[in-house]
Amino acid sequence: MKTIDQIAERYVKLSLKIGQHSEHYVDAYYGPQHWRPQAETTALPQLKNEALMLLANARQFGTFSCGEKHHRMTFLRAHIKASVTYINQLQGNYLDFNSECKALYDVQPPKFDESHFDEVLATLDELVPGTGDLNQRLDTYRQEFKVSKDKLDTVFGAAINEARARTLAFIDIPEDENFNVELVNNQVWSAYNWYKGNSYSLIQLNTDHPIFIDRVIDLAAHEGYPGHHVFNALIEKHLVNDKGWMEYAVYNLFSPLSLLAEGSANYGIEVAFPWHERMEFERETLFPLAGIPSHKAELYYQIQLVLHQLSYVDNMVAQRYLDGEIDKTQAVVLLMKYALSTEQRSHQRLRFIEQNRAYVITYNYGQDLVKEFLSSKIDNKNPAELWRGFSELLSRPRTGSMMQAA
Numbered sequence: 001m002k003t004i005d006q007i008a009e010r011y012v013k014l015s016l017k018i019g020q021h022s023e024h025y026v027d028a029y030y031g032p033q034h035w036r037p038q039a040e041t042t043a044l045p046q047l048k049n050e051a052l053m054l055l056a057n058a059r060q061f062g063t064f065s066c067g068e069k070h071h072r073m074t075f076l077r078a079h080i081k082a083s084v085t086y087i088n089q090l091q092g093n094y095l096d097f098n099s100e101c102k103a104l105y106d107v108q109p110p111k112f113d114e115s116h117f118d119e120v121l122a123t124l125d126e127l128v129p130g131t132g133d134l135n136q137r138l139d140t141y142r143q144e145f146k147v148s149k150d151k152l153d154t155v156f157g158a159a160i161n162e163a164r165a166r167t168l169a170f171i172d173i174p175e176d177e178n179f180n181v182e183l184v185n186n187q188v189w190s191a192y193n194w195y196k197g198n199s200y201s202l203i204q205l206n207t208d209h210p211i212f213i214d215r216v217i218d219l220a221a222h223e224g225y226p227g228h229h230v231f232n233a234l235i236e237k238h239l240v241n242d243k244g245w246m247e248y249a250v251y252n253l254f255s256p257l258s259l260l261a262e263g264s265a266n267y268g269i270e271v272a273f274p275w276h277e278r279m280e281f282e283r284e285t286l287f288p289l290a291g292i293p294s295h296k297a298e299l300y301y302q303i304q305l306v307l308h309q310l311s312y313v314d315n316m317v318a319q320r321y322l323d324g325e326i327d328k329t330q331a332v333v334l335l336m337k338y339a340l341s342t343e344q345r346s347h348q349r350l351r352f353i354e355q356n357r358a359y360v361i362t363y364n365y366g367q368d369l370v371k372e373f374l375s376s377k378i379d380n381k382n383p384a385e386l387w388r389g390f391s392e393l394l395s396r397p398r399t400g401s402m403m404q405a406a
C-alpha cells in the first residue's frame, strides 16, 4: 500500500527531473537537497512513463469522502496530470489553447471577443484627454505618470512598506520573513518574485520599459504582500514545515497552483488596498514621492479602472495566436488596439505569450475566480473577515475546479 506521502515524494522528484529539461518550470523548491536528481537528465519518453505511472497510482489511490486526505489527493492528481501535459509539450505535442487551460491550470476561462472590448474602448475614448487615435492619446497622457528611474527605489520602498504593514496586521507569517528588491533588464515580465525558502524572497523589477505610478502598489502587493512572498511563506510554514506535505515544497510554474498564485496575488492588491484607502495613499504619499501632482490622481485612476476591463484581451490574443489563427503581426495589432499597449510593449507581451502560453489566464481569470470563491464564502465587505478568508485560502491552496466546486 502506497501512502500519500510516497505519492507526494514521487511528484516532487518528477517535477525536479522535468525542471532539468526546462529552466522556467520549477519556480521554487525548498525540499531536501538529496531529492534533486543526481543522475543526468532523464530522457523525455522515460520521464513520461514515470509520470503516467504516477498518475495511474494516484488515481488508484482510492477516494476519500471529505477531509484533508481528499483535499490533498485532489490537489495532487490535478498537479500530476499537469506534469504529464507539460512533458507532452516538451515533446512538441501541444493541445489547443482551451484544452491547455484545463490540462495545466484546471479551469476553463470565459471567452471574450472584440465586441466585448469595443464597449470598453468606447468608454475610454470619452475619458482619455485629447483627440485622435486612442492608443497614441493614452500613451501621451500617461507620460507624466512615469516613475523616473532615480525615484523608483524610494517610491517602491514606500509602497512595499505600506503593503507589508497592512498585511502583517492580519496575516501571521514567520517573524524572520524578509525580502530584497533588485532592478534588472531584458525580461519578458515586468516583475518577478523568486522565493528562496526560509521565508525569503528576491523581488526583481524589470526597467526595460517605464514603470507607471499605478504599477507601484500593484507590484508591491502582487510580488510581495500579500502576494507571492506571503503565499510562499504560508505554504512553507503551514504545509511543508508543520504538516510535512512535501508536494508543496515544489512550485511548478505550469501547474494549477499558478492559477491561485497569480489570481490571489492580483486580488490581494484590493484586499490590502481597498479603493478609497488606496487613493488616499496614492495622493498623499506616492504621488508626492514620485514628483507627480496629486490632483491628477483621480482621473488617472478612473482611467485605470476602465483599462482593467481589458485584461482578458491577453487570453483572446494568446488563444488565436497559439492556435495558429493569426500571425505575429496580427497579434501585435490586436494587442495595440485592444490592450492599448505601445508597439514595443505589445512585442514584449507577445514574447511572454510565446514563452508562457496559456499561463496568461492565471492573472485575469485567476483573480476573478479567487474573488468569486471568497465572496461566496464570506462577507468580503468586512475587512477582518476578508483577510481571514484570504489567508485561509493561501494556507490551504485549491485548484481552479476545487474553487468552483466549493
Ligand SMILES: [Zn+2]
Residues within 6 Å of the ligand: 222, 228, 261, 262, 265
Ligand atoms: Zn505573479
